[in-house]
Amino acid sequence: MEDFSEYVGLSRPTVSKYFNDPSSVRRKTRDIIEAALKESGFRPNLFAVNLNRRRSNIIGIIIPNSTDPFYMALTRRVELIANDAGFLAFVLSSDGNALMEARAIETLKSMNVAGAIIAPLGVQSHHETLLTLSASIPLIFVDSPLDDVSPFVGTNNRQSFQLIVDYLCRSGEPPCYLGMPSVNTNASTRETAYLEAMTELRMEPIVLPIERAAGWDFEKFGYDETKRILESGGFPTATILCANDRVAFGAIAAAFQAGVKIGRTPDCSLRIAGHDDHPLSRYACPPITTVAQSYNDIGRIAMQLLLQKLDQEAEGSASNGPEQVLLNAEIILRQSA
Numbered sequence: 001m002e003d004f005s006e007y008v009g010l011s012r013p014t015v016s017k018y019f020n021d022p023s024s025v026r027r028k029t030r031d032i033i034e035a036a037l038k039e040s041g042f043r044p045n046l047f048a049v050n051l052n053r054r055r056s057n058i059i060g061i062i063i064p065n066s067t068d069p070f071y072m073a074l075t076r077r078v079e080l081i082a083n084d085a086g087f088l089a090f091v092l093s094s095d096g097n098a099l100m101e102a103r104a105i106e107t108l109k110s111m112n113v114a115g116a117i118i119a120p121l122g123v124q125s126h127h128e129t130l131l132t133l134s135a136s137i138p139l140i141f142v143d144s145p146l147d148d149v150s151p152f153v154g155t156n157n158r159q160s161f162q163l164i165v166d167y168l169c170r171s172g173e174p175p176c177y178l179g180m181p182s183v184n185t186n187a188s189t190r191e192t193a194y195l196e197a198m199t200e201l202r203m204e205p206i207v208l209p210i211e212r213a214a215g216w217d218f219e220k221f222g223y224d225e226t227k228r229i230l231e232s233g234g235f236p237t238a239t240i241l242c243a244n245d246r247v248a249f250g251a252i253a254a255a256f257q258a259g260v261k262i263g264r265t266p267d268c269s270l271r272i273a274g275h276d277d278h279p280l281s282r283y284a285c286p287p288i289t290t291v292a293q294s295y296n297d298i299g300r301i302a303m304q305l306l307l308q309k310l311d312q313e314a315e316g317s318a319s320n321g322p323e324q325v326l327l328n329a330e331i332i333l334r335q336s337a
Contacts, residue, residue, distance in 0.1 A: 008036040059087045059306070060108035060116035062101065064184070065216045066093035068246075069279040070295055071119065074142065077299030078117055085307055087114065094121060096183060096216040105129050109136075115306050119143040121184050138309035140302045144184040145324070151309075152324045153302040155276075155293035157186070160329035161193035162200070164241060164273055164291045167331055169201055172264070172271055173238045176206035178251060180243035181213040181221055190243050190275065206236050222250025230258045239271045239337065245281045248274035248288050252336065262286055263335050271337035286335035293329055301325055 005012040010029065018025045018033050025033070036042070059082045063071040079089040090111065094101035101121055108116055115138040120130065130146055133139060138151075145152040168175045177194045180187050191207060198205035208229065213221050222242060229235055242248040251272050252262055261268045263286050274281060277292030305325070 004042045007040060008033055056112045056114050057087050058111055058113045059089045060113040061089055061091045062094060062104045062118045064094050064096050064119055064121055073279060074295040074299045077296050078303055081303040102129055105133055109133060113137060115310055117142060117302050117306060120146050138306055138313060140306045142298055142302050144186045151305060153298050156326035156328050157189050157193040160291040162197045163329060163331050165197035168239050168241060168273060168337060169203060174203045175239040175241035176208055176235055176237045178208050178225060178240050178242045178247060179210055180218060180247055181215060183216055218244060218246035219250040222247035223254045226251040226254035242274045245274035245276045245278035245288055245290055248272055249284060252284060264337055273337040277332050289334045289337040290332050291329040292332050294327060297327055
């Protein structure tokens with residue numbers, strides 16, 4: 001910056017003022033700086049600039065899987081809102097690995113980010129590391145909560161499972177439940193929500209025993225479990241409710257290969273439903289009946305809460321809004337159930 005200031009023939013404070021907000025300097029000064037930028041090719045080091053600020057203009061995002069369309073859609077929503085608010089969103093993936101999640105957290109700390117939105121691994125997360133980070137910068141958790149008190153935006157699993165279980169019980173045989181690997185708190189929360197929904201309807205809940213598995217390859221997990229169950233005598237009911245749509249993708253593929261027809265018409269022998277309304281669920285064969293969690297709303301409200309916290313931090317005021325926001329889901333009826 002010193003070299004560029006000398007090169008352009010202006011004071012460093014003037015040049016710095018331009019980079020913070022080009023409209024804050026006179027038009028003539030702006031033209032001189034922009035001509036010098038074009039001629040010299042100079043660009044300030046974004047990360048060095050942010051390290052020198054009390055509060056940077058970087059918003060950190062940590063997701064557990066960078067290839068999952070749900071997280072990509074959520075991230076894109078956050079990025080767009082952050083950009084409109086004058087922030088740069090910096091995305092890191094933990095790849096479902098607790099050590100990589102801890103490294104991502106340390107990276108955000110070293111970058112002096114203003115705040116962060118994190119989809120934690122939950123049961124594997126470094127709780128103390130995250131809680132320490134939340135004491136220094138505003139954090140909002142999404143998808144699965146870190147605990148019962150940290151700021152969180154996600155789906156109301158109790159409401160969503162009541163919705164889908166009620167529909168499945170009214171439209172056919174009551175569902176048995178095919179869970180998911182215990183990669184985050186959603187695994188236990190959704191199983192509990194299924195049990196409560198079945199109990200309220202005075203139906204006997206059936207949680208299928210599953211092989212212990214780790215990792216985020218839910219499609220393979222659903223495929224392997226369904227194949228194993230079909231080969232060992234079949235499902236206890238003609239309706240399966242999967243913990244999420246990605247598990248349902250695998251279950252449908254395994255059933256198809258076994259010659260089992262999936263759907264809600266009289267010639268079908270098995271119904272399969274999911275949860276989340278994954279962006280690809282409508283293109284499955286058959287398309288998956290599910291309950292929709294709105295990644296647009298989750299991203300929008302999470303950024304809204306984070307920006308509010310940043311404003312309150314700047315003003316030195318305390319938070320007065322809701323710390324945990326649970327969004328109700330909407331049932332999406334398709335051909336699989």
